[in-house]
Amino acid sequence: MPRRTSADAAESRASAIETAVDLASIEGLEGITIGRLAGTLGMSKSGLIGRFGDKETLQRAVLDAAIQRFTAAVWEPASRSAPGLARLEAIIDAWITHLRDGVFPGGCFVTTASVEYDARPGALHDDVARAVRRWLVVLEAEARHAHQAGHLPADRDPADIALELHSLASGGSVAGRLTADPTALDRTRAAMRRTIGLPATPDLRSPEAR
Amino acid sequence: MPRRTSADAAESRASAIETAVDLASIEGLEGITIGRLAGTLGMSKSGLIGRFGDKETLQRAVLDAAIQRFTAAVWEPASRSAPGLARLEAIIDAWITHLRDGVFPGGCFVTTASVEYDARPGALHDDVARAVRRWLVVLEAEARHAHQAGHLPADRDPADIALELHSLASGGSVAGRLTADPTALDRTRAAMRRTIGLPATPDLRSPEAR
DNA sequence: AGTTATACAGTACGATCGTTCGTACGGTAT
């Protein structure tokens, strides 16, 4: 069997991580095992772990890639909307859409990682916590912008709105997936819109799917 | 070393399960291993697994015990309030209180289990999904009661309220624990109260902790 | 008092875990 060239190597590292992101979104970052991942990739355990040094480094790289995937799917499109309420609305739509479209085959990656490490110390806990804090800060900044523009009720705290949006999205996604409730994402979207004072409609799904 | 009597045995089985509930609330039901659990309990692997037959049976017993613990901590006290809005308010308080008091050392057990099995088929998935559906039905029934009594806005769907309460509690608990945000639970409580049309105050914590 | 059932310990099993070797190959620089 021919060895990989060094040009292939960078690509193979990236594809290993992407495969691991998909796997970890289902089984969790702790559910990754070198043997299974190597098998899926058609390579040896030693060849795989050799790229990263040890498992934790691999897990951190996987988490990093998942965050990038989330950012590309949710933040990037929404960032093209005007700051404030319009961007919050776009974030909600992109958020729900990325959940519905299966950007992560096992559901929201960050939610899975949050639950895995919320009670366990270590580098991965810190990485996940940092990522969630960053996202909450982004949401809060947009909410503050909308708040100062008078687009939100004066008595609502932007930080509270950020936490509510995050809770609704992550909780609604998990509950809907677990109970196989096809309406959960739309109802979660409506709740998120209601949180920022927008009407529930329009629905993201096509009318005949309702 | 003297063997246990059959009277002790039932107790030892129960205490094994309770220990496993605590462990699993931190590391997840998949994080339970026979060896570690047996070590913590001061007994042999074979002695432990002998009570249950296999690991999945143990996990299901652990899940069942965790649900009972949740029910005792949240539903039981709240069920003493009048059906409808008052009971919903009591549920919210008991819910937040049981999270704050560490009824489960690793955070909400059902949330952890939900995320673990939301994308993985099997008996445990079905058990968790059934438990969550049951809880959502309870919440929905109380919301419907309040709705019909005119205690909730007419345009709010009881099922939506149930899902929102569940999402807020589970999402807020995880985010607050992960980011070590001491205000998250109170803000989650306020959001849950707002969902059912109640004012944010009074706060559960003592004033000097604020 | 003898029998049966129960509750555990002990041991061993094959599988898989993460990791560490020694080695072989392709590509690049000297």
Place this chain on the structure above:
DNA sequence: ATACCGTACGAACGATCGTACTGTATAACT
């Protein structure tokens, strides 16, 4: 032509996984 570096393999490491089987001390029953 030679030396070197990065990549990946195959084999093996000790540890731990879940499970099965055997032995035995005690409790409960006849």
